[in-house]
Amino acid sequence: MSYYISPRFLDKLAVHLAKNFMKLPNVNVPLILGIHGGKGEGKSFQCELAFEKLGIEPIRMSGGELESPDAGDPARLIRMRYREAAELVKVRGKMCALLINDIDAGAGRVDSTTQYTVNTQLVNATLMNIADNPTNVQLPGSYDSNPIRRVPIIVTGNDFSTLYAPLVRDGRMEKFYWKPDRSDRIGIVSGIFAPDNIPQWEIERLVDMYPDRSIDFFGSLRSSLYDEQVRKFVYEIGLERLSLRLVNSTEALPEFRPPSFDLRTLKEAGDRLLAEGDRVSQRNLVEEYMPVGKVLR
Incomplete structure (x- = not known):
């Protein structure tokens, strides 16, 4: 079956990935691309089609992995998955990315009745830290002085206004509103x-x-x-x-x-x-x- 890839969607994803693997002079390239829009519009599926078109096998996470009974586990998992993606770039010699689907479902705060946990704080802080220092991502309890490869992060969600505002600010996250015409x-x-x-x-x-x-x-x-x-x-x-x-x-x-x-x-x-x-x-x-x-x- 031949599925349709939106040229706008493919263009945005390809440019973001390419910029993160280039060294542009005196240019601050956001590490995170946030793709947001209405429910059921195919954001995650378009990502998968675009990755396939580009020959990239991303490391995947979902919003459901951003909470845990144990404090600190989701933040540790993000760091592990990010380092795994960086290792794949080194081993396979081609681009990779970390894809987090439905991030607002796991790390967002919808209203005053939504519980804001330690894990929610740590997930936001971890993503901000990685966005600021993408080649120096350490695992808890250990330290590696060797820099790792920079790997872009793609996140999808419905409502990014529920996320921690400093995470979605310009410089850390580039935003792309997906509404198919x-x-x-x-x-x-x-x-x-x-x-x-x-x-x-x-x-x-x-x-x-x-x-x-x-x-x-x-x-x-x-x-x-x-x-x-x-x-x-x-x-x-x-x-x-x-x-x-x-x-x-x-x-x-x-x-x-x-x-x-x-x-x-x-x-x-x-x-x-x-x-x-x-x-x-x-x-x-x-x-x-x-x-x-x-x-x-």
């Missing part, structure tokens, strides 16, 4: 439906039908079209035998014929998904259960 959306959705041979004009109509939905919506839309065939298989096998058939059977996994991908079918499925999503927004039960404090949308 119409041409990007058409290119990405064309990649999602590439195996289905949908005419280009139908892809464009489909994108224009749901201009406010995220890119993930179209992936869920394609997946939902297989529901009827999966449902038929489930009841043909029987609910009691389903687990055994799918997990512990000598038979091959079932294969399904491609469903109808005509525009009317896509619109019907899309409207169903839209209605389910709207029900979540309309319930507002959190305001009933948590009347005190600000409820974020």
